[in-house]
Amino acid sequence: MKKVNAYGAKASDADLEAMNIDRRDILPNDVKIEIDYCGVCHSDIHQVRNDWGNSKYPVVPGHEIIGHVVEVGDEVKNFKKGDLVGVGCMVDSCQECDACKEDLEQYCENGMVATYNGQDKHLGGHTFGGYSEMVVVREKFVLKVPENLDTAAVAPLLCAGITTWSPLRQWNVKKGDKVGVVGLGGLGHMGIKFAHALGAHTVMITTSPSKAEDAKRLGADEVLISKDEDQMKKHQGSFDFILNTVPVGHDTNPYIALLKRDATMTLVGAIDEVDVHGGGLVMGRKRLAGSLIGGIKETQEMLDFCGEHDIVSDIEMIDMQNINEAYERVVNSDVKYRFVIDMKSIKN
Amino acid sequence: MKKVNAYGAKASDADLEAMNIDRRDILPNDVKIEIDYCGVCHSDIHQVRNDWGNSKYPVVPGHEIIGHVVEVGDEVKNFKKGDLVGVGCMVDSCQECDACKEDLEQYCENGMVATYNGQDKHLGGHTFGGYSEMVVVREKFVLKVPENLDTAAVAPLLCAGITTWSPLRQWNVKKGDKVGVVGLGGLGHMGIKFAHALGAHTVMITTSPSKAEDAKRLGADEVLISKDEDQMKKHQGSFDFILNTVPVGHDTNPYIALLKRDATMTLVGAIDEVDVHGGGLVMGRKRLAGSLIGGIKETQEMLDFCGEHDIVSDIEMIDMQNINEAYERVVNSDVKYRFVIDMKSIKN
Known part of the structure; x- marks a missing residue:
């Protein structure tokens, strides 16, 4: 054999x-x-x-x-x-x-x-x-x-958890920050739980009004419907960090517009082509980043945090x-x- | 009147x-x-x-x-x-x-x-x-x-200078760093002078072999021809920072591939659509950023630095x-x- x-x-x-x-x-x-x-x-x-x-x-x-x-x-x-x-x-x-x-x-x-x-x-x-x-x-x-x-x-x-935890920690999400989570699936639902537990004002950003109620149950303080241009305009330039869990290529520009000056949006799902206008990054010195799962030490820290805060999937x-x-x-x-x-x- | x-x-x-x-x-x-x-x-x-x-x-x-x-x-x-x-x-x-x-x-x-x-x-x-x-x-x-x-x-x-100086300073380019400057024009030639003066190992990244000699005169330690796939592969994952002065939309992926893990490429010229693959950012936790000219205090610092280092356009x-x-x-x-x-x- x-x-x-x-x-x-x-x-x-x-x-x-x-x-x-x-x-x-x-x-x-x-x-x-x-x-x-x-x-x-x-x-x-x-x-x-x-x-x-x-x-x-x-x-x-x-x-x-x-x-x-x-x-x-x-x-x-x-x-x-x-x-x-x-x-x-x-x-x-x-x-x-x-x-x-x-x-x-x-x-x-x-x-x-x-x-x-x-x-x-x-x-x-x-x-x-x-x-x-x-x-x-x-x-x-x-x-x-x-x-x-x-x-x-x-x-x-071990995957959905650490993939969302790692960028939230890397970009130092903390109490009082306004944090957006784009997409409510396996990754997104953990992103909301973590951002909320870290003390951030957590905003679920979704195309689907039907997800609002569940997002709030998971810990979102607000739900922003990305198809609603008036709402998107109201939130423009106001986010300290955005965790983007969309699993496929998409237009990132409406989300980049939501970031404050010097703020970052991290992609954790989309590994193919995404639409980006240079001007959206240039005008506010913004950043589009990526992140892949997390290290072992960081994964242990996440599990310990989950134990302390009673967080599971x-x-x-x-x-x-x-x-x-x-x-x-x-x-x-x-x-x-x-x-x-x-x-x-x-x-x- | x-x-x-x-x-x-x-x-x-x-x-x-x-x-x-x-x-x-x-x-x-x-x-x-x-x-x-x-x-x-x-x-x-x-x-x-x-x-x-x-x-x-x-x-x-x-x-x-x-x-x-x-x-x-x-x-x-x-x-x-x-x-x-x-x-x-x-x-x-x-x-x-x-x-x-x-x-x-x-x-x-x-x-x-x-x-x-x-x-x-x-x-x-x-x-x-x-x-x-x-x-x-x-x-x-x-x-x-x-x-x-x-x-x-x-x-x-006052424009080309501060536009390239500001991101080099923001991303803390220093002695020993390997820094790329993409594009050799009004902005790029200042980027090379500054990166060199800041002590970085400065690499001119250009499509044009004809620009190599002049790039070295301006302070480039190396010239990387971006159309040469073998050369590009050799430099993959080796840059601490890349200043991208290309003034129009273009494919950023070959340059993102040159970055080390956690490194940043800053756009200062392209304000329209650029091509970006999420995977290139995700796999090395890399960043694509933008930067707009610079503040007045920073501009004065740049002018003072130029006076000390005898740098002009x-x-x-x-x-x-x-x-x-x-x-x-x-x-x-x-x-x-x-x-x-x-x-x-x-x-x-």
Whole structure:
């Protein structure tokens, strides 16, 4: 049997056998985790469907993983059998470049190892993610999960959570700031919860008046309907920061117009072409930035913050057997706000 | 006769009479300046030709003004008759908003008064610029010009100079940084001189191999030909800051790819649509910013720095009578690197 790579997950024994792969032994600094829950991220769907043209089959998706430690390598110091842990979008990085030294492994100059469909550094081949019974992860990339939270609802924090938390922290969002969150989905709903918990005057910016009520329930102090030109004009030049979670290319200019002088809008979703007028940036010395998930240290800080402030994701639990239906509903934005797979169901 | 506004310049007595306007008396905090030289900025041409659709005729362009004080109002403290002074793109602002209080009058929340084609705050009507014998300017907007420099070649510092200086300072360009300057024209040639003088490893980024030699003469340590994909790839992810002086909409993605993680490219020329891929910003947490000229305090700092480091613009002097030919040559990028009008010629 072919050995699976260092981060190999096991879908089921039968699946493994069908794929002609065998789970490898753990390395001295590896942690082996039995998976309890795994969130469903839109990028899982892109990878399964090869939308980005870089998928490697067989694909085992899932990078919002919650589980319990079942075994640790000889050199593992911070985890022991039974610990409640999480794994996000990365399972390894070089640990030697400037980015890694600055605890920004997501920008590892030698390429971070994605939790699934990533390049294995030790054994070759590609990594397998969290839609699985088990995962083996380098200790450094394992997160401690606060015990006081609804464990299943913590799963999406590992991707949707940290992706929105990181730019809010990087741009120093604080009490009294006026912060906009564009788009109310898996990312946006976490952006609102975090901006609100950080003390900002939080404004949901959405095209859909129907989302107003739910946005307020999640913590928005105000809802700004971006199709309403009068409202947009009224808010012009008034935002200290805008978190833009729109997942596709779009016209950023109406949002840039909302920023104060010297303020920033950070894109966390749109990775294709966006419309930008230079004049909108020049006239107010404004900034359009990007941000990719977050580092491991920062992810732990976010989880700790969530423990203290009792923050989790709004989820809908599904069984593994319903994943295809769930994918369709994600594509149609028909979930409030994240599906989480109950991994016990994988054994059904 | 109709009185001209507070910042009124006098083209000539005959011109004024033809325009049915009379120069107003100076206000208590005004400085009256006899103009020696005036630089020719591309925006002069845009306004004269009403390219932006907001020109007010008669237009007297010119916002790179060098002259001597001939009269001061009763409350003027910092200038006296005979002082060598400069006036840039602004002649007034509210002085009360946050931007003005932070010495960033160019972003005045109540609208700064442009040196020409601006809205007069006191008398109504519009302002007249430096292609003229005289100009009357609020004291706060008058700059002291170092006596040791080639006076005519100082003129372009008041717009091209401060426009490139301000973002280099805002983004803290310093010794050892690798800084790119995109585009070698009136703005770009000042960007190179400043980045070099600030101690940065300065790279001219241009589409034209023919500009390499001149770029090095101006202070570039390296020249990167942006059409050469191999060269561009070699420099990928290596710049601490990029100053983008391209004056029209263009594809910014190849330049964003040159930035290090967390680094910024600032647009100072392009005020129309630019091409931006969100992914280029997201993957390295990069920033696309804008910057508009600079504040008066910062402009004075730049002039003082130029006095200390013996920096001026590279100019070609013309008489007022040659302005139309000069405009054609500016449009065709056929000037190294700025025309300056010898204002004595206005009396010919």
